[in-house]
Amino acid sequence: MSGAPSERTTVRRKAERAHYDRQTVYQILDSGLICHIGFVVDGRPAMIPTTYGRHADRLYVHGSAANGTLETLASGTEACVTVSLIDGLVLGRSPMRHSMNYRSVVIFGRFERLDAREAKLRAIRAILGNVVPGRLATLREPTDSEMARTSFMSLSLAECSAKVRAGGPKADPDDDLGVWAGVIPVRQVAGTPTPADQAAAGLDLPDHISGLLG
Ligand SMILES: Cc1cc2nc3c(=O)[nH]c(=O)nc-3n(C[C@H](O)[C@H](O)[C@H](O)COP(=O)(O)OP(=O)(O)OC[C@H]3O[C@@H](n4cnc5c(N)ncnc54)[C@H](O)[C@@H]3O)c2cc1C
Numbered sequence: 001m002s003g004a005p006s007e008r009t010t011v012r013r014k015a016e017r018a019h020y021d022r023q024t025v026y027q028i029l030d031s032g033l034i035c036h037i038g039f040v041v042d043g044r045p046a047m048i049p050t051t052y053g054r055h056a057d058r059l060y061v062h063g064s065a066a067n068g069t070l071e072t073l074a075s076g077t078e079a080c081v082t083v084s085l086i087d088g089l090v091l092g093r094s095p096m097r098h099s100m101n102y103r104s105v106v107i108f109g110r111f112e113r114l115d116a117r118e119a120k121l122r123a124i125r126a127i128l129g130n131v132v133p134g135r136l137a138t139l140r141e142p143t144d145s146e147m148a149r150t151s152f153m154s155l156s157l158a159e160c161s162a163k164v165r166a167g168g169p170k171a172d173p174d175d176d177l178g179v180w181a182g183v184i185p186v187r188q189v190a191g192t193p194t195p196a197d198q199a200a201a202g203l204d205l206p207d208h209i210s211g212l213l214g
Contacts, residue, residue, distance in 0.1 A: 003020055003021055003022070004020065005018070005020050005161055006108075006159050008108060008159075009106065009108065009159055009160060009161040010161070011161055011163055014163070014165075017163045017164055017165055018161060018162070018163055019161075019162040019163070019164060020160075020161060020162070022057075024162045024164070025105055025157060025160055025162050026054065027103075028083060028085060028103045028104065028105045028162055028164075029052075029054045029059065029083055029105055029157075030054060030130065031085055031103070032052075032083040032084070032085055032130075033051065033130070033131060033188070034049050034050065034051060034052070034083075035049070035050060035051075035052045035059070035061070035081050035082065035083045036048065036049050036050075036081065036082050036083075037049075037050060037061070037069065037073070037079055037080075037081050038079065038080040038081070038082070039069075039072060039073065039077050039078065039079045039080070040077065040078075041072045041077070046069070046072075048069045050063065050069075051127060051130075051131060052081075052083075052127060052130065053123070053125075053126030053127035053128070053129055053130035053131070054126055054130065054157075055122060055125065055126040057156060057157045057158070058126075058154045058155065058156055058157065059081065059107065059154065059155045059157060060114075060122070060123040060126040060127055060152065060153070060154050060155075061111075061123075061127070061152075061153050061154075061155075062123055062124070062127060062150055062151060062152045062153070063150070063151055064149065064150065064151070065148070065149050065150060065151050067151055070111075070151040070153055071151075073110075073111040073153055074111065074113040074151070074153065076110050077110070078108065078109070078110055079108070079109060079110065079111060079155065080106065080107070080108050081105075081106070081107040081109075081155060082104060082105065082106050082107075083104060083105045084102060084103075084104040085102060085103045085104065086100055086101070086102055086186050087100075087101040087102060087103065087166070087185065087186060087187070088100065088101035088183040088184060088185045088186055089101075089183065089184040089186060090165075090167075090168065090169050090183050091169060091180070091181055091182060091183070091184065092169030092170065092171075092175075092181055093169070093171065093172070093175040093176060093177070093179045093181045094172065094174070094175060097169045097170055097171075097172065097175075097181075098169070099165065099169065100165065101165050101166050101167070101183060102163075102164070102165050103162065103163075103164045104162065104163050104164075105160055105161070105162045105163075106160060106161050106163075107155060107157060107159065107160040108159045108160070109155050109156050109158065109159055110155070111153040111154065111155045112153065112154055112155070113151065113152070113153055114152040114153065114154055117147060119152070119154075120147055120150075120152045121142075123152040123153075123154060124136070124142065124152075132208060132209070132212065133208060133211075134206075134207070134208030134211070135208050135209075138206060138208070167183075168181070168182060168183050169181050169182070169183075189214070190212045190213050190214075191213075192213075193205065193209060193213070
C-alpha cells in the first residue's frame with residue numbers, strides 16, 4: 001500500500017471521507033469479522049461473504065479445498081473485496097437526511113494460493129487471530145490431512161481505499177426542529193458463551209474469551 005490511490009481506488013463521491021493510509025486501513029480490517037469477495041465467474045458477477053484475517057500488507061481467507069469461490073480466485077481472476085463496519089444510525093429530520101456512520105475498505109487485486117505449510121500457518125494465525133485473538137496458542141496444530149483439505153489464499157493490500165463517515169445528520173432550512181434527530185451508536189457485541197456438548201467438566205472460561213465479552 002503506497003498511501004496514494006490508484007485510478008480506481010480514488011474516492012470521488014464525498015472524497016473528504018477517503019483515507020489511503022495504512023493505519024486507517026489496518027484499523028478497519030482488524031475490527032471486522034467478515035469480508036465480501038466480488039468477482040466474475042463464467043461471465044456473471046458473484047459476491048461471497050467469508051471470514052478473513054490480515055497480516056502486514058496482506059489479507060487472508062480460507063475454506064474447503066472444494067470451495068468453488070476459492071477455486072475461481074486461484075485461477076487468477078480479479079477480485080474486489082469489501083469490509084464494512086457500522087458505527088451508528090444517523091437519523092435526520094427528513095427521509096433523505098438519514099444515513100449511517102461507517103468505516104469501510106475496498107480492495108482490488110488477484111488472490112494467490114498458498115501452498116507451503118508455513119504460509120498456510122501464517123494464514124491461520126491471521127484469520128483466527130482476527131476472529132478470536134489469543135485462541136490459537138491454546139489449540140493443537142492442524143494435521144497434514146486438515147491442511148490438505150483446506151485452501152488458503154492471500155491478497156495484497158497494494159490497491160485499496162478506506163472511507164469513513166462520522167458525525168450527526170445535516171439540517172435543512174425546511175426541517176421541523178421538533179422532530180428528534182441524532183445518532184444511535186451501533187456496535188457488535190459478543191453474547192454469553194455456550195460450552196460445547198463434549199466439554200470437560202469444570203472448565204473455566206479462558207481469558208481470551210472473557211476478554212471478548214461485553
Ligand atoms: C454501511 C454503509 C452504508 C452506506 N450507505 C450508502 C447509501 O445508502 N447510499 C449511498 O449513496 N452510499 C452509501 N454508502 C457509501 C457507498 O459505499 C459509496 O461510497 C457511495 O455510494 C459512493 O459510490 P460511488 O460509486 O459514487 O463511489 P466512487 O467515489 O465513485 O468510488 C470510487 C472508488 O472509491 C472507493 N470507494 C467508494 N466507496 C467506498 C467505501 N464505502 N469504502 C472504501 N472505498 C470506497 C473504491 O475504491 C471505488 O472504486 C454506504 C457505505 C457504507 C459502508
